[in-house]
Amino acid sequence: MAKKRIVGVAGLGHVGAHAAFCLGMMGIADEILLCDVKEQKAISECQDLNDAVMYMPNHVVYRVTDYAGLKDCDVIVNAVGDVSLCATGNRDDELENSVRQVADYVPKVMEAGFDGIFVTITNPCDVIAHLIAKLSGLPRGRVVGTGTLLDSSRLIHAISDQTGLDARGFFAFMMGEHGSAQMVPWSQVNFYGQTLEQMEEDPRFLFDKDKVQEKAIKGGWVTYQGKQCTEYGIASAAATLVRTIFHDEKRILPCSVELRGEYGEQDVFCGVPAVIGIHGVEEVLEYDLPDNEMKRLKECIDTIHRNIERGNRFLP
16 A cells, blocks of 8 residues: 655745645645644634645545644655744744744654654744754654745846746756855856856856845845745745655755864754665765865855854754
């Protein structure tokens, strides 16, 4: 008998609810378990999602559960948090609330017997991924954050606007923290083997790199200003990670992964390209960056280390 693909979503705010919808609409999961500290919120979202099931491409079941009920999931999407706390324009302002919520529920899930993979969205993403790995005790690779996956989409969109090329016509990504310190490794941007430097003979490619990077970094705040949240992009990114795991795609994605010696770093989660498959993070790719880009990446990682130390102060 074929095994059901079961995904849990912890936290049903704007992002969690949209992630649950994407998981169904994209035909990724067979059963989606919904969990939130506000029981009526979970019940209401479940009703709304089940009302949409008839129009989804595949059979899917949505159910409400408590945290312990997530134990049988193959993947748990962690989306707890309070997006209103980052109205200042700094995702780090969610740190205390996010740490306290994750520290409360992850031990309950693990005590119930969960032995799957965590995909975490909650901000600050890299810090929370590190915390979930620590609290869960899961093997390396079984915790992965969306990290710079969404930021990379924003970068590709910005480059597409500048060059007029379709987003699928070139390769680019962001590295570092999912936050204002992230950076573009311009040395790795290529157009089917042609580097950006080689392409600059064409005036379309002589764009201001700093402005394009800033556009990618600030893209989330453009979204936030008009609707006080982000939903579609991040939910699609999280669902893509889950699909990549379930289908064992061995796809290279820039996401928040644990570094153990890569880029000279230890005991930190950071947004870098990695191979994602059935076991979660199966390989972390280490790029040969020029000195100026490596320096910027190190500055990003230093920011994450400092926030990990700050977050530890809020643990019970």
